[in-house]
Amino acid sequence: MTRVALGVSYSGQGYNGWQSQPSGNTIQDKLEAALSRFAAQPVHTLCAGRTDAGVHGLMQVVHFDTPLNRTPSSWVRGTNTFLPTDIAVQWARPVPDGFHARASAVARRYAYVLLQSPVRPSVDAGRVGWVFQPLDHGAMQQAADHLLGEHDFTSFRASACQAHTPVKTLHRITITRRGADAVAQAPCYWRFEFEANAFLHHMIRNIMGCLIAVGQGSRPPAWMAQVLAARSRDAAAPTFSPDGLYFLGPVYDAAWGLPDRTPAYDWLP
Incomplete structure (x- = not known):
């Protein structure tokens, strides 16, 4: 199994927050559906911090475990193919098993x-x-x-x-x-x-x-x-x-080697 971390940006206007709900109208639901379609198998994610309905994310970070061996750019472009236009994976990185999107954030x-x-x-x-x-x-x-x-x-x-x-x-x-x-x-x-x-x-x-x-x-x-x-x-x-x-994103120890900003930082007033 490989652990993969993703940086995700989204407009929260049309969604009921981050966390999965029976309605399916959350950022997590849309992301996991897109990942599962791209991977052709169920993918479940854990995030750095849940956001409420209407709240936006510039760099939400999630991680998931997968048996697939795909390049970071493949995870980005492949997943974005199946996402709504107001949600986009910005980057992907393989990370050690000890990394946890929430618990590793300082x-x-x-x-x-x-x-x-x-x-x-x-x-x-x-x-x-x-x-x-x-x-x-x-x-x-x-x-x-x-x-x-x-x-x-x-x-x-x-x-x-x-x-x-x-x-x-x-x-x-x-x-x-x-x-x-x-x-x-x-x-x-x-x-x-x-x-x-x-x-x-x-x-x-x-x-x-x-x-x-x-x-x-x-x-x-x-x-x-x-x-x-x-x-x-x-x-x-x-x-x-x-x-x-x-949500500008979590802060991690530099040893994890993860990006700390996305292009959206330069757009936000």
């Missing part, structure tokens, strides 16, 4: 892309979140800094979360603004980038709701520390839209 990365504009999104509808009020960059970054390090993130955890513990370590939250920097109320895009050892269900979308509340001035930056300390979902803002959330 961190995970997400980005949230947000449009600030008086007018709702059009060509990027479903691919960006949206606010129509101006945001305060400095206030949001101050609020975000309260979350860095190891904490109990119960306040940002969905009720359906299946994680064994709410304690996670947030390594980085970076907030950047693209366009019209000199005019506070001009339309622009914001990019919020998160890196942690792992994330809870809806954790980023719940953090985003709080960051936007701070950015719009309805809460002070110090409120984020109060929400964190409360360890209660009721203390935080409502869950924000999934539309602008992108």
Whole structure:
């Protein structure tokens, strides 16, 4: 048996999340169906991190075991032949048996892309979140800094979360603004980038709701520390839209020799 790792990108708009469901309308269902057709036998995958309905993936990583001996380019092109146009395998690599897409990841990365504009999104509808009020960059970054390090993130955890513990370590939250920097109320895009050892269900979308509340001035930056300390979902803002959330991919030790980015990184605002 050979263990193969794949890097997969997808638009989550038309799917019920990553994890397989009876409906068959998930990214995992579509990928496994395509792999099985190409391999002419059932193929089952394990992923680095499950994404919710509407959430996009720039470099989801999966692995599977197969008795077939095929080149990496063959796995890419052959599988993509049977995938919908909004899902694509970006790369394939043979990996040692000790590699595990989820367990071998030392961190995970997400980005949230947000449009600030008086007018709702059009060509990027479903691919960006949206606010129509101006945001305060400095206030949001101050609020975000309260979350860095190891904490109990119960306040940002969905009720359906299946994680064994709410304690996670947030390594980085970076907030950047693209366009019209000199005019506070001009339309622009914001990019919020998160890196942690792992994330809870809806954790980023719940953090985003709080960051936007701070950015719009309805809460002070110090409120984020109060929400964190409360360890209660009721203390935080409502869950924000999934539309602008992108799974950038897991982080692995360089010894595995896997790519750490795809071309889509250069397209994302």
